[in-house]
Amino acid sequence: MSHSIEHTDTHVAKRARTRSGSDLEWRCINTIRTLAADTVQRANSGHPGAPMGLAPTAHLLWAEFMRYNPTNPAWINRDRFVLSNGHACALQYSMLHLAGYQVTLEDLKHFRQIGSITPGHPENTHTPGVEVTTGPLGQGIANAVGLAIAQTHLAAEFNRPGFELINNHTYVILGDGCHMEGISGEAASLAGHLGLGNLIAIYDDNKISIDGETELAFTEDVAKRFEAYGWHTIHVSDADDDIVALRAAIESAKKVTDRPSLILARTTIGYGSEKEGTEKVHGAPLGDKDLAAAKTRLGFDPAQSFVVPAEVAAHYGQIAAQGQQLEADWRAQFDAYRAAHPALAAEFERRANNELPADWKKGLPTFTPKDKAVATRQLHSDVLNVLANNLPEIVGGSADLAPSNLTELKCSHDFQKATPEGRYIRFGVREHAMGAIGNGIAAYGMYIPYVATFFNFLSYCWPAARLSALSHFRVLYVMTHDSIGLGEDGPTHQPIEMLPLSRACPDMVTLRPADGNETVGSYVVAIERKHGPAVLCFTRHAVPHLEGSSAEKVALGAYVLQDQANHDVILIATGSEVSIAVEAARTLANEGIKARIVSAPSLDLFDQQPAAYRCEVLTPGVTVVSVEASGVTGWTRYSHFSIGMRSFGASGPVKDVFAKFGFTGDQVAASVRTFLGAPAERRHAHLAVHYDY
Structure with a gap:
């Protein structure tokens, strides 16, 4: 069911604005707007419109709802924030600065410059507080589904009566472009099926894309589509000025725990600009004249840039201090947890530190030429299941191909709404979202995710695989049916260009084992590679075990x-x-x-x-x-x-x-x-x- 928080929806450029909220709240919001506009103007490049329209939403999230500690961006129970429309990153960088992360005003002034920590789209390897790399539209919302899956599973695995160690939410902002890309539909469909009540998405419904009004190409009823996916939806018809309505919407979403929520927030792109509400403010600086007028309109001195008023800095400083206390309280709870559940606490800490247990290779098989010829897809299944027994952090699944690519985990059951402790994920025929969800699981920490399909369909999840490499995420891409040797299915399924493609990608390792020993070695390499993805390629047809083959020598490449x-x-x-x-x-x-x-x-x-x-x-x-x-x-x-x-x-x-x-x-x-x-x-x-x- 959907419900609305209704307010006037007249075009904001042609009406007198009626605001709800305190003067301090609006001072904070307008600080965000001017900071983002200054950031883009200084670079003479970027997207000021979405940040200016989303400022009220961002302020409420970072000042009231999100739990985080800016002095420790890696605190495991922090709420996760994903900016799926990553072109609006001037907003995220402004928020990170205000919230107390190690993002300075000088960093904002070096937006989109070589060597800065404020690149043109958010990158998790560059900027403290950025959870995932976004920019290619739709990836962020799919990453957020992975983050929510990881939280749900970790809570089921470690929480105990009296100890709710893991209870964070994932908040994601997305725009029209994310909705138009097919990956978002794949990811949202799975999220609804899984009932991920810890996932709250806010749709920046500003009705503008690069070409102009979204009605040129996008007229669907987004709320009805998401309701069909199984999401809870809320409409806020004036997310420019009515922060009371926005607050109520987020509070309502948090109370819905059995399904994800989508808040459709009607905003005005470039709020305060002469070009507000048009595509002209989407992907270009405001210009000096318009920026000065916007600052005047928003209560700032047009002659000054990168201004954070003292009262705004003090307000966010208090929020940062509260975040430090939140983590301190959590650590005190964990100390009590350790006393009550020492074995669980030790396992939790091992995985939080990204450490492998000393005996993680126990039980791995060895092979000789006397052993029966077997397809490496079967050998991979045997090896994966040994490793899954030894490494509870291994989770993953297949794109509706388990009987063919042999990816099921014999030591666990399915991850489903009713069984969140299960480790095998039924991704369905959703390769693109599957790869991006794997990135989200890896980004959360505590897990080694694997995703599987036929090697030819790595092309279906290639944008996500490329981001695995760019983000340095350990995601295992298990690719079976790896050559023309799959035979009867023919050229539509036979990968010809995929090996050259995956080998060409920086920071990605491609492994194609010849037999059982090399299959073992390939998995060892992939597991030990803590900061990057591996593509593991396996045959459909049987191959002999070779004289001279070596698991250990796989690490040498040849x-x-x-x-x-x-x-x-x-x-x-x-x-x-x-x-x-x-x-x-x-x-x-x-x-x-x-x-x-x-x-x-x-x-x-x-x-x-x-x-x-x-x-x-x-x-x-x-x-x-x-x-x-x-x-x-x-x-x-x-x-x-x-x-x-x-x-x-x-x-x-x-x-x-x-x-x-x-x-x-x-x-x-x-x-x-x-x-x-x-x-x-x-x-x-x-x-x-x-x-x-």
């Missing part, structure tokens, strides 16, 4: 799997193609051609090794041929010739598909033989730049 003295050629391969390279080497050996086999589960990690080690593996002066049933982009760094995919795949049984595109032992041997027999000038023409040590 290593010599099998060797011959005075080798004539080096075959470097990944995943299921390593065993094909081994077959090819046997054929070549019968012809007197000696081949070294290099398994390269992660070119990203190999890139990071010392030059001496890379020269040890890829002998300078010896021809290198790469073998991978994927696009060849990127291989020229290490190979003179690539046996790979230069087209889309085809539908058919895996053996037939591999044979069609040249991926059998005999075919690879023939390709190597032909290349080695070519004149030297032709061989070198295949490579513009050889691997650079």
Whole structure:
């Protein structure tokens, strides 16, 4: 059900404004407006309109409702704030400054400048108090769903009678653009299904987008859509001037604990500007003349900039002191909790400190060539379940593919509204939101989230995966059906460009194990990588366990799997193609051609090794041929010739598909033989730049 807090909805530029609230409250609100406008004006770049319209909402959240301690932005039970419409970040930076975080007026003056902690969109790695990196629209609201899931689960896991350690809320502001992006619908649908009553979203309903009025492209009834998702909705028709109505709406939302809440707050973009209510104030500074007039209108001296009146600073100073006391009280409660529940408290502290237990690798399997050939998707399931037994912080799930990608946790049941202690999340067919929700879970702390789908559909969650890397979040992207080897589903499902794409992303590690031992090693690398995502790629079809494979050597990225003295050629391969390279080497050996086999589960990690080690593996002066049933982009760094995919795949049984595109032992041997027999000038023409040590 939706209810409204009704007030006059006439265009604010054409009416006398009637305000509710105290003089001090409005002094604070107008300080936020002028600070944000000054910040954008000084940079001569940015978005002043949304911050000016959202100032009353931001003030109420930060001054009355949110619990935080600016001297410790990492306090675990703090309320989380997400600005999904991240272009409005001058608002967030202004609030962080006023609230007492380590964001100074000088930082505001260096908005959008090289080396500043106030970049053009919020980045969690740059600015104290920023929880998640936002900017690509819709990501923030999906992150907020992940934050709310993490809080719900952590409370179920650790709270005990008399000890409500974890009870924070997640507040998120979002705009029209976030609603238009499909990711927000995916995330909101799941949030409603899960009944996340700790999630409160405030929609900046200003009716303006970059192109002009939103009616140009966006006329849906947002409230009805969210009600259909299972959300509680509230309308505030004058969020510019009626903070009594805004306050009542937020209070009402907090009382609804069985479902998330959306407050539709009617605001005026650029409130106080001559251009208020128009797209002209969306993405450009006000200009000196308009800014001066707006300051006069808002009760500030137009000749002064970056002004925080003493009474405003004092008011927020009191709020900051209250936040420090809130954390002190929480820590006192935790001391009592430790006395009553010592084992739980120790586990809580271990995870809060991002520490792995000493025995977290116990029970991990080892394999020999005598073991049965198995698809690495099955091997990954076995390894994941061992790790989940050892690491209760592992939570995650799949995009409605559990029977295929084998991601279910045998040690736990589902995370659902009725069972919030469950660790397996049924994301449904929502890959884009799934990745962003994983980022939110990672951002909360205390968890190692994994998200899973077919590797080709990493493209569906790529914007979120890219932000995992930018944000340095440890999210495990479990990607099965990792090549043309998935066979019958055909080219719509066969990833050709995904390995080059994920390898190209900074701060992301891609791992494609060849067998059971490398599968173990890949998971170990991903878990130990505390500040960045890993893409783990697994086969649909069976692969043999290889002589010489090593879990430990996965961390080197590439290593010599099998060797011959005075080798004539080096075959470097990944995943299921390593065993094909081994077959090819046997054929070549019968012809007197000696081949070294290099398994390269992660070119990203190999890139990071010392030059001496890379020269040890890829002998300078010896021809290198790469073998991978994927696009060849990127291989020229290490190979003179690539046996790979230069087209889309085809539908058919895996053996037939591999044979069609040249991926059998005999075919690879023939390709190597032909290349080695070519004149030297032709061989070198295949490579513009050889691997650079």
